[in-house]
Amino acid sequence: MKGHQIQSKIISMEVEVLDAVRQRTLDQFTEGPSVKESRLFFLLLPFFDGKNWSPEIESSAKTVSIVYAALHAHDQVREDVPIIKEQQLTVLAGDLYSGIYYQMLVNSKNIAMVQQLATAIIQVSEKKTSFFEDAIRSIEEVEEAITVIETELLLSFYKFYDFSEYTPLAKQTLLYLRYTDELKHLQSKNYTHFLRELNSNLVHEIYTEHWLLEKLDSLHRQILVSIGDCSLDHELAQFLLHQITPHQHRAEQLTREG
């Protein structure tokens, strides 16, 4: 499959997901649903890679994307007092998207997938809440939490449809992308809960930055190996490397160093 065909399929999926959750008031007052191209790529990866693909699987892939949007909406709720209209509607956007994913799967008579996703949401919610707990935890535990948050929904989709061969690649890439974002946040002094916990674990943010850069290097190497393990065709591998993981951290590091 050519790069432009991959891109076109991702865009068409994005449009369908946005159409499924469209609501006039929410469109007017909120940022709208977050549908990330990287997640869509991995949801569609088995299709791109020529695996058995059916309308049911495609519909399930869309619902996973909607669940990501639902949970993402709730991540956007801030602690402002008093809460403003946009924030109130963001809460409801997340709830509405949850109802929509449930209804879509019910309509395609895929109740087992509702259960699978519900279990994944429970795990994601537990890990998200862990960033608000007082308990001191190791970096490995923090890393495990962020991995579940980023990947559990997608991995439950793979597991359900027996696409688990893509699990390592998806896990590494989604984590790579998260760490790339976290690095940008760190460099702009916009501390997320994850960064705060890393900073307190590693004592100083300079070590946090090193830790992130090392992780990115290591993940990048792993991604290259996993691409080989999955035997992705050249175009697909190139698309993944150039569109999804364009090595931003290295470029930034080189600029800073000279």
Place this chain on the structure above:
Amino acid sequence: MEKMKLKLLYSDLRPELEMIEKELEQAVDSQSLLLNDASLHLLQAGGKRIRPVFVLLAGKFGNYNIDVMKRVAVPLELIHMASLVHDDVIDDSEIRRGQPTVKAQWNNSVAMYTGDFILARALEQITEIESPRVHEILSKTLIEVCRGEIIQIKDKYKLDQNLRDYFRRIKRKTALLISSSCELGALVSGTDEKTAAHLRRFGYFIGMSFQIIDDILDFTSTDEELGKPAGSDFIQGNITLPILCARKDPEIYTMLKANLNRDLSNEERLTVVRTIRNSSAIEEAKAMSERYLEKALRELSFLPKGQAVKTMRKIAFFIGKRNF
């Protein structure tokens, strides 16, 4: 006290409700200590458990098996709890049922994740039921409830909205979930369609009456009775039936308009509350609630006589007459 009275009305369901209570506790059990605490905090703040009660009562018209009924009753209460914890973020509420809300005790993010967790637990449990009809009804209800809340926010501070807007809103906000509780209870116990339809309509009418009374009580009860400041609906810009009835008086309309969407001192808030309380709006709103109550009772008259109808009738009367 009133909650105790209500619970007495369905005391014949006590063993089943105790079982449901334990199931609810198990359902919110989590590996995360914080989620555990937040969910239990919510659960232990209590509640009328009106949705599980209606599921169980509706089940009495079919092949009642508590092991089947609880698989609907527990998720429906969980769905209600999840919506409450998110509503408290939306309404910026510090207190619910006299207890600090999850958002007040912890923060908005914890409240969001607690709600997501509880809703997911509900779906995880209810998907053990294979009936597509059950899921069609429930998923549609979830969406409609959200749409109702979205409209409520859109309509905030709009004093000039019409009655139809209000009724459409409370239908989605409250009546649908109670209506679905009755219908789903009927469906999983295998009642015939006609009985299920009467129960659904009963739930709908009683839900409408219940919400109207709730909106009245926001003006007629004390802060202590409500567990939050009286007049909270008005302060938050929710234009409820008593306000819509009271605004017909030009003087009251002007006063409401002047006080809407601004920070009110305690004295100003109490003045608004007293004005509505002393107007004819309360009686007018009560009459509308009464009409829904009558419709609910009429639906019961089509059902086979027995203990379940008696209890439903008692609950209906209680809802119509409750003081807070």
